[in-house]
Amino acid sequence: MTYCVAMRLNEGLVFLSDSRTNAGVDHIGTFRKMNVYENPGERVMVMMTAGNLSISQSIRQIVSEKTNAEGRTIWTATSMYEAAQILGDAIRTVHQRDAEELAKFGIDFNVSIIFGGQIKGERCRLFQMYSAGNFIESHDENTYFQIGEAKYGKPIIDRVVTPQTSLDEAAKCALISMDSTLKSNISVGLPLDLMVYTANDLAVTRFVTIDEHNQYFQMIRRSWGAQLKRVFEAIDDPVWDAAPEATLNVLSSSVDHSQPVRVQPPEAVARDAQPVTRQTLAGDNEADVARQPN
Template identity: 70%
Template sequence: MTYCVGMRLDAGLVFLSDSRTNAGVDQVSTARKLNVFELPGDRMMVLMTAGNLSISQSVRQLLSEHVGASGYSIWNAPNMHEAARLVGEVVRLVHERDAKALAEFGIDFNVSLIFGGQIKGERCRLFQVYSAGNFIESHNENTYFQIGEAKYGKPIIDRVVTPETALDEAAKCALISMDSTLRSNVSVGLPLDLLVYENNALAVTRFVTIDERNEYFQMIRSTWGQQLKTIFEGIAAPVWDSSPQARVSKPVRVPLPESLASGTQPPAAPQSFAQQFDNKQQ
């Protein structure tokens, strides 16, 4: 499984991915899921992938060399929308080539991608691309995308991140989101790739690979857990009769069997052979 998150902010972009691809009992494996397409001074684009690893690797390789029907490649697309369209086109090409053969072995064509970056002359943009090659774009109403095991890391992002959030604050939020996912799902694992991109840099500005020795991430893991526990303990316990105006409610009770309602006990259940044998032994 995978967890990747991409955020589009007024100040730039934040990308974070884990690297676990398998978490079986006797086989734990990793692979990098964050890939950079960079032409310094002209464009910087990031592709993060989830789903079948062979499919996502095929998409990445083909995208690096593919020239679309429009005559553009990822290296000379005039804008990010055209670049995202090329990503979708490549996904469909891989589907056309491999989906039937995979289906014969009972394997679904499963891939999802986060694609974002900046091309000179336009703003930062962020897209989520689906298995069919169609995609949606991030706007102020949905300033981030997640792929893979998203549910554990979603609540903190929903509460914290807005378009006005500073890059460092968004990176911190992404790491807390990842920590929540790591704690609850063994199929997501270290090391992590974190890339923070500043508007108009047109090159990678900040990138780090985070493993279990990273002091900042270890601080995040311990501090976040401690702070959550402190906040939890500071919230008052439930008060069941706090107000005379409180609504009186009763549970839905299942009616008693007729024999119990009349005060008579139901006949005893027949004893098993083993119970009869035990009784004789006593």
């Protein structure tokens, strides 16, 4: 599996990908998922892939050569939207060639792609591509895309990133998002590829491959875990069975008589209810008889 994330901000674009692939726990490989198409001064485009590796490698090979009805490739497309359409056509070409044969072996045609960049004369744009070759574009309401193991790294991005976020802050957030994913899922792994693109540069100026020795990423791994634990410990424990007006952080109100959904035991194992002693906020013991289900 993999995890890739890209963000479209007012200042430019941030791309981050891992490099792990696996076909089972005993077949782990390293393949870089980020491909950069650069013609300095004219265009910079980035493609990141997740899913079946053989499919994504075929698409990567075809897309740089694919010609549309107007005779343009991604190298000559007049807009990022047109380049995304050419990429979509490349996905469909591979699907037409391979999908039926793969299905005979029980293999789904599974690929997800993030594609973004800038062509001279237009703004930065970002797209998420699907297995059918269709795609959606990022706007201010959805300023980032994720593919692969997205769920672990999503919460931090949702809380932090807006179109106004600076590129360095967005890069930091992307790396924290990746660290959270690495912590929780073994199908995502180092090294990472990080590219930060400033709008209108039309060239790759900030790119780094991050391994386990990278000082900044190691600092993030230490600091983020420690800060999370510190914040967690600073949050008060819940208060049970208290009046909301008597104290703060009441989880279960003394006037709340909610009950779980109980499954009645068979008569052969059922026992008489035993008194339940409950400690109240005032410290008095109340003997309550457990209710038997109806």
